[in-house]
Amino acid sequence: MMALLKYELRKTIFAKVAILGATMLAQLAFLIGLALKNTQVLGTSIVILVLLAIGGLSYAGIQSVLVLHRDMNTKQGYMLYMTPHSSYKILGAKMLENGLSLMLLAGVFFALGVLNLELANAHFNTVKIVTSMVNQIIIMIDPKLTMNVSTFLALAFGIVSGWIANLSIAFLASVVSTALFAGRKWNLAAAFVLFILLSIVQSKLSEWIASPEHFVAMQRFLWQAGLMLIFSLINYLVTATLMEKKLSV
Amino acid sequence: MIEANKLVKAYLGKRAVDIDHLQLQNGRVYAMLGPNGSGKTTFMKMAAGLVKPTSGSIYVDGAPVSVSTRSMVAYMPTEGYFYQWMTLSDAGKYYQDFFEDFSYLDYERMLIDLELDVKMKVKTLSSGMTAKSKVAITLARNAQIHMLDEPFNGIDLLARDQIKNLVMQAAGRDKLLLLSSHMVEEMEDIANSAIYMKDGKAVDCVDLKTMRRETGLSMADKYRQIYGAAHQEVAL
Structure with missing residues (x-):
């Protein structure tokens, strides 16, 4: 299993290092902007960091689906499927590697977010005003919601778990389309259509299994995250x- | 031993493989012969566990082809299949990580014999170099069964001789070697049995010595007898 994990990471390491490298450069720009009190550099670096967080997490996930698709539809796939490992282990390694990478990336972005907010708070009083405005907006959306670090962590965990569940649907769609339409040019298009359909089904199911009414925000986010991880597990078992x-x- | 019973692989209704019964014994070197599309590659892939049969069964050493039989079978696909980011050394380490019967030392020795350097990058290899490296990595496994699909494709005469030597060294008393090729003359020196495939069916499986003694036919003569008639029919 460790060997499978090692080579799965090797297949996607370049993009992940590139995302982290670009993030470090943007962070450096943020720190320079902060030190020089240059609002232009500060603003640009914040925008880049936010874009990298969204884009990086999205790309790292999509890349894992493309790698699976390539492993099933090109000759390089023989390298993987010739090994004496079951599909459960092969897919398990792919999902585990991807899940851990996404959690790690999300963790890095979250830590940088908290750090930068604290640093900015120490330098500019206006940040406190912005933070309170954001809280007001959140209360307008959901009056029960009080945003603190633990609630925000639960929310982030829920979002990443939801993304992992979506990727597990993409894995399933890719395997079904390859098993049924291997070698056809529209194989990838069929996988995409199937992905949309399965996503709708999963979304309806998740609405149906709503969290208990008395749950506070953090509990609701954790409930949703748990539900998404259970969906991921079911999708994994069906796919494998x-x-x-x-x-x- | 490989045994196939009522083995069928169909693609959109067309039967790529349709073998009623075929048994390949250990201790022999089989040449699997036949024109393109006769089912050689699909049969090998099914024995290697890469392709699932539509119906019927295929066994390796008495066990149905599965994850566990993959460790007994060293299969070399006809296409280049190493990851593009690898060097030949990486490819060897990959095999070492996954196959207990793989000897990195033997692999390195074979690469030297075939005039290849372990530091070479897969994406820069010529088709001949790729073919040689595939043979080396497959034969460096001390597996019960070796299956090489078109091992002489894209290889010059001298390299073909080197590969023939490697294959003959790999053959052993308790091992089964199955090789497919269009180059019947090359196979004549290595194989002691031949399987003739036509339209997915194993039309004949012969012991070459017995065939020569009883009918005076060589492997190539038999090939002409089986497929030559078909060519003449097409020409007419």
Whole structure:
């Protein structure tokens, strides 16, 4: 399993290092802007950091689906499927590597966010005003919601878990389309249509299994995260079983 | 041993493989012969566990082809299949990580014999170099069964001789070697049995010595007998 994890990481390491490298450069720009009190550099670096957080997490996830698709549809896939490992282990390694990478990236962005907010707070009083404005907006959306660090952490965990659940649907859609339409040019398009359909089903299911009414915000976010991880597990089991029984490479 | 019973692989209704019964014994070197599309590659992929049969069964050493039989089978696909980011050394380390029967030392020795450097990058290899490195990495596994799909493709005469030597060294009393090729003459020196594939069916499986003794036919003569008739029919 460790060998599978090692090579899964190797396949995607370049993009992840590039995302982290760009993030460090943007962070450096933020610190320089802060030290020089240059609002232009500060503003630009904040925008870049936010874009990198959204784009980086999105790309790291999408890349893992593309790697799976490539492993099933190109000759390089023989390297993986010739090994004496079951589809459960092969897919498990892919999902584990991707889940851990996403959590790690999310953790880095979260830590930088907290750090930068604290640093900015110490330098500019206006940041306190902005923070309170953001809190007001959150209360307008949901009056029960009081945003503190633990609630924000639960929210971030819920978002990343939701993204992992979406990726597990993408894995399933990719495997189904390859098993049924291997070698066809529209294989990828079929996978995309299937992904949309399965996402709708999962979204309806998650609405149906709503958290108990008395739950506070943090509990609701954790409930949602748990639900998404259970969906991911179910999708993983269905996908791996299909790979084991039906997939030819 | 590889055994196939009522083995069928169909793609959109067309049967790529349709073998009623075929048994390949250990201690022999089999040449799997036949024109393009006769089912050689699909049969090998099914034995390697890469392609799932539509129906029927295929066994390796008495066990149905599965994850566990993959460790007994060293399969070399006809296409280049190493990851593009690898060097030949990386490819060897990859095999070492996944196959207990792989010897990195043997692999390195074979690469030297084939005039290849472990530091070479996969993406810069010529087709001949790729073919040689695939043979080396597959034969560096001390597996029960070796299956090489078109090992002489894209390789010059001298390299072909080197590969023939490596294959003959790999053959052993308890090992099964299955090689497919269009180059019938090359196979004549290595194989002691031949399987003739036509339209997905194993039309004949012969012991070459017995065939020569009883009918006076060589592997190539038999090939002409089986496929030559078909060519003449097309020409007419």
